[in-house]
Amino acid sequence: MSEDPQDFSLRKIAVAAFGPSLLFGIGEGAIFPVVALSARDVGASTAWAGFIVALLGLGALVANIPAAALTTRFGERRAMVGAAAFSLVGLALCLLAVEPVVLALGVLMVGMASAVFLLARQTWLIEAVPLPLRARAMSTLGGIRRIGMFAGPFIAALFIQLLGLRGAYWVATVAILAAGLLSLLVPDLPSSQQKRATGRRPSMRELLGLHAHVLLTLGIACSLVSALRACRQIVIPLWADQIGLDATSTALIYGLMGGVDMLLFYPAGMVMDKRGRLWIALPSILIMAGSLTLMPLTTGFASLLLLSVVLGLGNGIGSGIVMTIGADASPTQGRTHFLGAWRTIADLGGGTGPLLLSGITALASLAWGIVAISTIGYLAAWMFWRWLPRGEPVVQVRS
Template identity: 30%
Template structure:
């Protein structure tokens, strides 16, 4: 009963987050050419960050609850692939809109997409059935019922104590060690679209060409995410993370060595291969390390590493570009990625993630 309630709460939270997307998109569309448009755009971006977190945590927790451990990597990869479908369709539609309409049309499209998300969640098909797996709150629910029954039989002289939140049974040293590599992965992922746009503008590409390049990369990621699911299951999580970060680094280096359209296509393709292989690796590792009781609470803590990378990525890139140059900023992002790969390799034994099977 409690698991169904938690799923309903997650659906309501996702609907609220989608409503924020709608409001932010419409406001940005109406004020895109106003005197304070930069401030409005900044506020809209700040609103999109918690919206993304709510969506990611809600669906990750649901998948981790209902899927057996043998199929967890495949399920998380498919979940990561669903985001890549949006990354493919969104830029393609955005490129078409910008060829016909002003740029505000893209914000209107974002608002419409948020409205469609709310409608989809309201459909009966969006209700996830109970597959009979044990849920993270099952033990806590049983324990609370037993405590209530004992208190009832003991009489009024010994009132039942309020239920206490269970302590998370987590290997925190492993969480911190692998979390550092997750930060580097998120830095590379969050910097990727920023770098593509900045470098594309610097070599004279049109806005629609840059949007199509991003869509091309998202489409290629969808192809390689199936191979990534196989690697996660048969070679292990560490091997997947190392391959993702190493190939990512090669893409950033290729971008600065070939400053033209062909070089952009090659570098975006290389980064898409790396990112596709790592589709869902962050969510899979988080589910591997999460306890059975208090899983949703742990995943909220685990998201700190991902959010830290999202914040550090564009911020560090901007700082490096301001101090040195755009070229050095791109190379620095590649250095961060390879540092994360080396780090997780060094501490792989202490982390103890599922490996070859």
């Protein structure tokens, strides 16, 4: 832990804490919209192109546990610099790819690097920021990354006009190179250095045994939140197409939802720090779930826009909630390994949610698929109400 909360300000560490995440987010956001198009450009089938896009998330999922080991061994700063370098190699493969398999490998590497970078960033912030400011730090970290990913496609669009699809990868290359260079200026915290130098670290198996209860309760609840969030990005364009909206209207709705998503992350973090995590976790999830429940009732642009904005508001106030609860639950010894397991559980929800939506849509209809996904939100809300500590300005989850 760092200095006294009364003397501490997030502004003092803003560049070191959030600058690399903003730049890495810009890099990720720049390539997300063009990966499928790049895959088609090098001869991939539609199905193969979809799989290559999925490798971004799959890479992050499989790398969470190794990311914890790397961060524990080498420290947060070296892990971030290494992740940036690894991502640059992946981007180079994407730029040079003339066959789908080379592009797939590059995309997988970028996804894996993202897991290492984000885990190291979260661990560094937990150690650097006093507990009474933790939620604000986590919410800001999540919000800054969203801002980067929101801005990335717009920056990439300018260069795509000049360089074609490769322009997006050049934007990502410059942004992630800058993130790596900025990470070089981030010092390893004394507490982190001491933990690596002294004391026996518990193994992953020991950690899972010691913290099984919190992982199987709040961990699964956060996994359901990730599923809800992943599905919301798919539901908007699918339902817009279902009710006959054109691509321009759909893009406008999606963009406005994303804009609202980024507005309230810091005030929400302040509420969590002052009133407790449940004061934000519960409203955020219920707003998202309620919006999805009502979405099949929308019939035109105005009604879908209204519900999408409310959906973005619900997701926006919950920025950083998964990281904050994970940070609260993490032990001092073995923290990075615990967070690797925590992120793996959360990412599993993000990956399986869209599959559930797809399966129910195929068996019944899109409307029933959306309603079924909304019930995941209500289940997550109940789990938070049941197991998330309440009534304290600062919450430390105990296993």
